[in-house]
Amino acid sequence: MSTASLRKDHELIEKVIKAMESTVQLLSDGKQIPESILLPVIDFSKNFTDVCHHSKEENSLFPALEQAGMPRNMGPIAMMLMDHERSREIGKSMETSAKEYLSSGNSGNLINDMKQYVDHITEHLWKENNRLFMMAEARLQYVSEKVDKELNEIEDSKLKEIGKARDHYEKLAENLAKDVSEQGS
Numbered sequence: 001m002s003t004a005s006l007r008k009d010h011e012l013i014e015k016v017i018k019a020m021e022s023t024v025q026l027l028s029d030g031k032q033i034p035e036s037i038l039l040p041v042i043d044f045s046k047n048f049t050d051v052c053h054h055s056k057e058e059n060s061l062f063p064a065l066e067q068a069g070m071p072r073n074m075g076p077i078a079m080m081l082m083d084h085e086r087s088r089e090i091g092k093s094m095e096t097s098a099k100e101y102l103s104s105g106n107s108g109n110l111i112n113d114m115k116q117y118v119d120h121i122t123e124h125l126w127k128e129n130n131r132l133f134m135m136a137e138a139r140l141q142y143v144s145e146k147v148d149k150e151l152n153e154i155e156d157s158k159l160k161e162i163g164k165a166r167d168h169y170e171k172l173a174e175n176l177a178k179d180v181s182e183q184g185s
Helices: 004-028 035-069 076-103 108-139 144-161 166-184
Strands: none
Touching: 004 035, 004 108, 004 144, 004 166, 035 076, 035 108, 035 144, 035 166, 076 108
């Protein structure tokens, strides 16, 4: 199935989103969040979600869907591309506000940016899981092995470019959940 790899990414992204939701609540309650939690969140959002996951969709899934007759300039692909661009914008703003928070202790912008990111990514993943991926599985059934291979190659290549491996991000997601829950106790 040509979306299995992407769905697996979504499960990992959802773990980090849950940790971000908890972080927002802790910040809203006036708790201090250390750099050891914020910087991995930024790293994950920027490098795994955007560089790795979105590249897999943009460089393999979307072109395969185009070849299967789905237009790029309108409809689901166009919407996903706009969503990817929006997540990049929010991610950049979140990185800036995290640095501001770490240097000044002012959490207002960080809370706002993290809420926006959580809401945006949650909605985006829902659209992909419940709409786009269903269309993709129907349209790409005859080329699913090719798409699966491309998705894996892109993931390996993108992670290699940033000097990390998938298991790094899997551990990061697990550690964030634990570290954030410890902040709340």
